[in-house]
Amino acid sequence: MKRNEFFAVLGISAGALIYAPFLTSCSKSSTMDTPTPPAGGALDFTLDLSLPANSALNTNGGSLLKSGVIVARTSGGTYVAVASACTHQGTTVEFNSTSSQFHCPNHGSNFGTNGSVVNGPATTALKMYNVTLTGTSLRVYA
Numbered sequence: 001m002k003r004n005e006f007f008a009v010l011g012i013s014a015g016a017l018i019y020a021p022f023l024t025s026c027s028k029s030s031t032m033d034t035p036t037p038p039a040g041g042a043l044d045f046t047l048d049l050s051l052p053a054n055s056a057l058n059t060n061g062g063s064l065l066k067s068g069v070i071v072a073r074t075s076g077g078t079y080v081a082v083a084s085a086c087t088h089q090g091t092t093v094e095f096n097s098t099s100s101q102f103h104c105p106n107h108g109s110n111f112g113t114n115g116s117v118v119n120g121p122a123t124t125a126l127k128m129y130n131v132t133l134t135g136t137s138l139r140v141y142a
């Protein structure tokens with residue numbers, strides 16, 4: 001079957017295919033989620049520690065990044081959570097399980113588990129979030 005015959009069977013003329021106002025180009029907007037903490041202290045999420053995705057937090061020294069927050073379990077087994085963006089220039093910090101500090105790989109700032117600056121160049125503490133463990137549910141909130 002030729003293309004014209006196929007469209008004729010469908011009741012569509014070639015002109016209808018050329019004029020197709022319902023067809024739109026790709027949009028420049030994105031629906032991708034941007035993991036940043038909301039302004040105004042509304043951050044509030046819960047991690048189920050029984051799920052494989054959160055298993056890093058079942059070990060002392062483990063950590064994970066979620067919604068712009070680094071959640072870590074210190075060498076002493078305490079859960080802590082701080083904003084992941086370094087206060088110097090915004091690089092995502094990492095939890096160093098050996099030193100039990102948050103480390104910025106960009107310029108070397110270090111922060112204590114309470115977010116305070118251990119050494120710069122950063123001069124401002126990381127925002128700290130509240131953490132509450134109930135069973136296997138770890139709630140992180142402002």
Ligand code: FES
Pocket residue numbers: 086087088089090091104105106107108109120121122
């Ligand atoms: S961006 Fe973190 S120390 Fe510069």
